[in-house]
Amino acid sequence: MAKIMTKTDRCKGCGLCAAHCPKKCITFTDTMNSAGYYPIKVEESKCIACGSCYTMCPDGVYEILA
Numbered sequence: 001m002a003k004i005m006t007k008t009d010r011c012k013g014c015g016l017c018a019a020h021c022p023k024k025c026i027t028f029t030d031t032m033n034s035a036g037y038y039p040i041k042v043e044e045s046k047c048i049a050c051g052s053c054y055t056m057c058p059d060g061v062y063e064i065l066a
């Protein structure tokens with residue numbers, strides 16, 4: 001079951017979340033979002049729902065479900 005939800009249309013590809021993810025499970029897609037950026041994707045099997053991405057993202061992309 002997913003531990004986080006992402007609203008990837010809000011992502012601007014700044015990389016802050018990926019730089020601070022302790023599990024290094026955030027990467028970037030090669031499909032442009034509606035805002036014209038290449039958004040993040042999360043490898044959910046590695047995610048420990050620590051909340052770091054949620055804290056770091058200035059654009060409200062993440063929601064922690066756990």
Ligand code: SF4
Nearest residue numbers: 021047048050051053
């Ligand atoms: S909740 Fe933690 S482990 Fe999961 S993607 Fe965010 S920073 Fe990485």
Ligand code: SF4
Nearest residue numbers: 011012014015017057
């Ligand atoms: S911090 Fe937010 S806007 Fe920046 S890459 Fe991560 S999800 Fe996208």
